[in-house]
Amino acid sequence: MKIATFNVNGITSRLQRLLEWLDESQPDIACLQELKTSDATFPLQAIEAAGYGAVWHGQKGFNGVAVLARGAQPVEIRRGLPGDPDDTHSRYLEAQVHGLTVASIYLPNGNPQPGPKFDYKLAWFERLIQHAAALCEAREPVVLVGDYNVVPSNEVGDIYSPKSWLDDALLQPESRDAWRRLLAQGWTDAIATLHPGVPMYTFWDYFRNRWSRNAGLRIDHLLLNAAAAKQLASAGIDREVRGRDKPSDHAPAWVVLK
DNA sequence: ATGCCTGTCTGGGACAGA
Numbered sequence: 001m002k003i004a005t006f007n008v009n010g011i012t013s014r015l016q017r018l019l020e021w022l023d024e025s026q027p028d029i030a031c032l033q034e035l036k037t038s039d040a041t042f043p044l045q046a047i048e049a050a051g052y053g054a055v056w057h058g059q060k061g062f063n064g065v066a067v068l069a070r071g072a073q074p075v076e077i078r079r080g081l082p083g084d085p086d087d088t089h090s091r092y093l094e095a096q097v098h099g100l101t102v103a104s105i106y107l108p109n110g111n112p113q114p115g116p117k118f119d120y121k122l123a124w125f126e127r128l129i130q131h132a133a134a135l136c137e138a139r140e141p142v143v144l145v146g147d148y149n150v151v152p153s154n155e156v157g158d159i160y161s162p163k164s165w166l167d168d169a170l171l172q173p174e175s176r177d178a179w180r181r182l183l184a185q186g187w188t189d190a191i192a193t194l195h196p197g198v199p200m201y202t203f204w205d206y207f208r209n210r211w212s213r214n215a216g217l218r219i220d221h222l223l224l225n226a227a228a229a230k231q232l233a234s235a236g237i238d239r240e241v242r243g244r245d246k247p248s249d250h251a252p253a254w255v256v257l258k
Numbered sequence: 259a260t261g262c263c264t265g266t267c268t269g270g271g272a273c274a275g276a
Binding site for chain 1: 259260261262263264265266267273274275276
C-alpha cells in the first residue's frame with residue numbers, strides 16, 4: 001500500500017505533471033494540496049481516466065485538498081477541522097479507502113510573523129492537534145499526510161541552511177512546538193524515521209536557484225499512528241518531479257505500508 | 259537584502275505562496 005502526498009500548486013496548470021507522476025509512481029492513495037480551484041472545476045474526468053477515484057474540497061484561487069485512490073472511491077469522513085465554524089479555508093479532508101483512514105492536510109503557511117496569519121496558523125495547528133488525538137489512538141491504521149508548513153529542525157535533513165529562514169513562520173519555535181506536541185501523541189514521522197540525518201527535502205523555492213543548489217526544505221510530512229507504523233516498509237521523495245518543465249515548487253513524498 | 263518566481267483571477271496588477 002503506497003500512500004503519497006503532493007502539493008501541486010494549482011491542479012489546473014499542473015495536470016499533466018500530476019497525471020504523469022501518478023502513472024510512474026502508482027500510488028494507491030494520493031493526497032493533494034493547493035488545488036487552487038473550485039469544487040466545480042476540479043478535473044475529475046482526467047483523474048478518473050487515469051484510474052483514480054477522488055474526493056476533494058476546493059476553493060477558488062487558493063488552498064484546496066483532495067484524496068485520490070487507485071481503483072477505488074474514497075469515502076469522505078470529514079471536510080474541515082472542527083473548532084471554528086468561521087474558518088472558510090479548504091485545508092483538511094479526511095477519507096476512508098483501501099482499509100485505512102487518511103487525511104490530506106494543508107496547514108497554513110503563517111507568514112508574515114508575527115501577525116494575524118501566524119496567529120491563524122497556530123490556532124489551526126491547535127485544532128489539528130485536538131482532532132488528531134482520537135485518530136492516533138485508533139486501532140485501525142491512520143495516516144495524516146500533507147504540507148504541514150513546518151521545518152521540524154535546523155538539521156541538514158530538514159533544511160539546507162536555516163540562515164535566511166530564521167524569521168520565517170516555518171521555523172518559529174511556536175510552529176515547532178506545535179509539531180512536537182502533535183508527534184508526542186504517538187505519531188511516527190515516516191520520512192525522518194527511515195532516513196535520519198540525510199536531506200529529505202520536499203520544497204524548493206522557484207527563485208534564487210534553490211532547486212539547482214538543492215536549497216530545499218522538508219515541510220511535507222507523512223504521519224502514521226501505531227497501527228500504521230507497524231506496517232511501515234519504506235518511504236521516499238520523488239525528487240525528479242521537481243526538476244521537470246513547469247513543476248510545482250513541491251515534490252511528492254510517499255510511504256509504503258506492508 | 260530582496261517574493262528575485264509562479265499561479266490565479268482577470269483582463270494589469272494585486273495577492274498569495276514559503
